[in-house]
Amino acid sequence: MKYSQVREDLLKKQRELEDRLGRIDQHLTKPGNQDWSEQAQERENDEVLEAIGQEAALELRSIKLALRRMDEDEYELCDSCGETIPEARLKAMPFTRHCIRCAERLQG
Template sequence: MTNRKSELETLRADLQARLSRYEAHQHREGGALEKDFEEQATQTQNDEVVDSLESETRAELTQVEHALERIENGVGDECESCGEAIDPRRLQVLPYTTVCIDCADD
């Protein structure tokens, strides 16, 4: 469990760093939009991609935080739907999962 917790804490730090970079991009910390209209169009498209990446990162961070909370509460290896043990191989592949494979398929 300690290895999984450590892995989740590392993942959390990585996700938080990514969010900081995305937020810096969205706040134009690198500079304002280009004066050229075509460049502005490209930058706007990039903004949409960054928005999508930011949303995905926030969702993953929420899952990581939830998994860490469950570990702290001593139930990190139990499925939160059925209460059965989550297969260690599943936890190794998807360390922030909180449900067993059977409940994930439902």
């Protein structure tokens, strides 16, 4: 496979994110402190952890989609126009589903 190193990197990142999400979930489900002021601080911390968890979950979905696209031999194809995404773009942005032209059009 042409992108075997990219695949390996994505799988490693997937494992790291799954581990991180597991630790976040573990922290968020543990019982709270009995002290009200401590509970307030814990809640603030939980909000930060929830935001980090949401970002990690989004990145994890992107990784899984990229891996599926590799399995289906669609990794190099732009979702919008069907043209080939340049190899350099895929290596720089392994989650991308769009060529530069379509990505710019979607952002603008």
